[in-house]
Amino acid sequence: VKDVQLTLNVNGRTRILEATPAATLLDVLRDELGLIGTKEGCVEGECGACTVLVDGRPVDSCIFAAHSVGSREVTTIEGVGAVEATPLQQAMIKAGAVQCGFCTPGFVMTLTALLAENPSPDETTIRRSLAGNICRCTGYSQIVDAVLEVSGGER
Amino acid sequence: MSALGAAAPRKDADPKVRGTAAYGVDVSLPGMIHGAILRSPVAKGRIRRTRHQQGRIDAGGMGGGHRRRRPLA
Secondary structure (H helix, E strand, C coil), X not given: CCCEEEEEEECCEEEEEEECCCCEHHHHHHHHCCCXXXXXXXXXXXXXXXXXXXXXXXXXXXXXXXXXCCCCEEECXXXXXXXXXXXXXXXXXXXXXXXXXXXXXXXXXHHHHHHXXXXXXXXHHHXXXXXXXXXXXXXXXXXXXXXXXXXXXXX | CCCCCCCCCCCCHHHHHCCCCCCHHHCCCCCCXXXXXXXXXXXXXXXXXXXXXXXXXXXXXXXXCCCCCCCCC
């Protein structure tokens, strides 16, 4: 199958590249653009390790066709806290919300989108928003604690 | 013994929350080939032969080329 040219807006930059028609957004981000902060976990849209934002909404990039992104803005973990950790990221560090860290970029993306939409989510809202992110170190409570820390909410 | 009982911040937490921490799967070196351990699909089975082609291994690993491909097993 021949590669097809693709233009993507990633982290505020316009990138032009070639990818097979079936390439996933994850394939393109990691293998073509070298944005390896986005992780490949289950490759079937269950674990959320590959979560990125498309026009601000979290998507599983492992099951999102690269050619279907169109002119929408893609934000990866490289576009969040590039210079220094955001308040959410700082709170995650402080709360002990990071263990092996493989799921962490996905959690950061989902939670960044949540906080952009709702700066003060309650615990139930936080937990529901994380339904698509799995942490096999199982440190969920500390992750929720970190969000509550920045949102000013209570457990 | 002031460290005992105290919560110590993880030194690797910052690169992990910002996506800059490198994992084994993120490392790609020139000429790097990929390997996989194949085991018998049945318990206590005896491996008599495998069906992968030696030529593909010689050509630069299971995937070949610079792109990372899914392993065969």
